[in-house]
Amino acid sequence: MDSSSTGGGRRQATRQKLYEAAVTLIAEQGFSSTTVDEIAERAGVAKGTVYYNFQSKAGLFEGLLRHGVGLLTAALRDAAERTAAAGDGPVVALDAMIRAGLVFIDRYPAFTQLYVAELWRTNRAWQATLGVVRREVVAVVEETLTEGVAAGELSEEIDVPLTAAALVGMVLVAALDWQAFQPERSLDEVHGALSLLLRGRVAGRPG
Numbered sequence: 001m002d003s004s005s006t007g008g009g010r011r012q013a014t015r016q017k018l019y020e021a022a023v024t025l026i027a028e029q030g031f032s033s034t035t036v037d038e039i040a041e042r043a044g045v046a047k048g049t050v051y052y053n054f055q056s057k058a059g060l061f062e063g064l065l066r067h068g069v070g071l072l073t074a075a076l077r078d079a080a081e082r083t084a085a086a087g088d089g090p091v092v093a094l095d096a097m098i099r100a101g102l103v104f105i106d107r108y109p110a111f112t113q114l115y116v117a118e119l120w121r122t123n124r125a126w127q128a129t130l131g132v133v134r135r136e137v138v139a140v141v142e143e144t145l146t147e148g149v150a151a152g153e154l155s156e157e158i159d160v161p162l163t164a165a166a167l168v169g170m171v172l173v174a175a176l177d178w179q180a181f182q183p184e185r186s187l188d189e190v191h192g193a194l195s196l197l198l199r200g201r202v203a204g205r206p207g
Contacts, residue, residue, distance in 0.1 A: 011053070014043075014045060014049060014053060015053055015063070015067075017043040017044065017045065018039060018040075018043050018045070018049075018050060018053065018054070018060060019060075019063070019064050019067055019068075020043070021039050021040075021042035021043035022034070022039050022043075022060055022061065022064055023064060023068070023108075023110045023111050023114060024042065024110055025038055025039060025042055026061070026114055027110035027113055027114055031057075031061065034057070035057075036050050036051075036057050036060075039057070039060065058125045058126065061126060062125075062126040062129050064111070064114075065115065065118070065126060065129055065130060065133055066129065066133055068108065068111040068115060069115065069133035069134070069136060069137055070133075070136075071104065071108070072101065072104050072137055073133075073136045073137050073140055075100045075101070075103070075104050076097045076100055076101060076137065076140045076141070077140050078100070079093070079096040079097045079099070079100035080093045080096065080097055080140065080143070080144050082096065083096045089148070089151075089153050090144050090145065090147060090148030090151070090153050090154055091148070091153070091154075091198065091199065093144045094141070094144055094145075094167065094198055095195050095198055095199075097140070097141060097144070097167075098167070098171055098191060098194050098195065098198060099187075099191045101168070101171040101172075101175070102171060102175050102187055102190055102191055102194075103187065105171070105172070105175040105176070105179075106175070106179075106187055109176075109179055112172065112175065112176060113176065115172075116172055116173070116176060118130055119134065137168055138161070138164045138165050138168055139164075141164035141167050141168060142160050142161060142164040145158060145160045145163055145164055146160055167198070170194065170197065171194065174190065174193075174194060175190065178190045
């Protein structure tokens with residue numbers, strides 16, 4: 001391995017430490033109350049390291065949004081690709097994405113809380129970035145819905161953009177409610193309930 005790739009790996013590891021420190025602190029005390037000094041101390045690096053990697057606290061948070069949503073998008077895409085490779089249809093793919101989303105949220109609850117909270121703010125410097133990363137997540141679901149409609153496996157009446165956004169929102173809000181108010185439930189239980197909603201069987205209709 002050459003020195004440039006080694007240096008890149010070290011920088012990525014440093015950024016990961018900063019992301020983890022920032023997301024924990026901001027979830028605990030809010031963005032405005034969290035200082036660069038605190039982030040650096042929690043990450044175990046010098047304050048200058050934060051500015052070297054991100055220029056500012058806002059830049060760090062913007063990077064955090066891109067990083068976290070990138071992981072979520074990759075998890076959803078992987079779930080869709082695995083079901084496609086197995087020859088399963090769009091409903092199975094969407095169900096697999098719901099589970100992948102729940103697994104992600106269960107693993108990164110603090111990030112998910114921050115992401116959902118920021119979706120409702122309109123005065124942040126990273127508003128444009130937030131719109132871009134939200135679009136990336138929703139687009140993965142849109143692709144599966146579009147393919148299902150084109151193949152005749154889903155109704156042509158489906159409003160693809162709105163339905164995709166609704167599915168993503170359902171998973172995010174249901175998972176946060178699960179963690180905050182129903183932590184005794186297992187991931188399988190939550191997935192099962194959302195799966196019923198997906199399949200239109202809430203009223204007990206056969207699948």
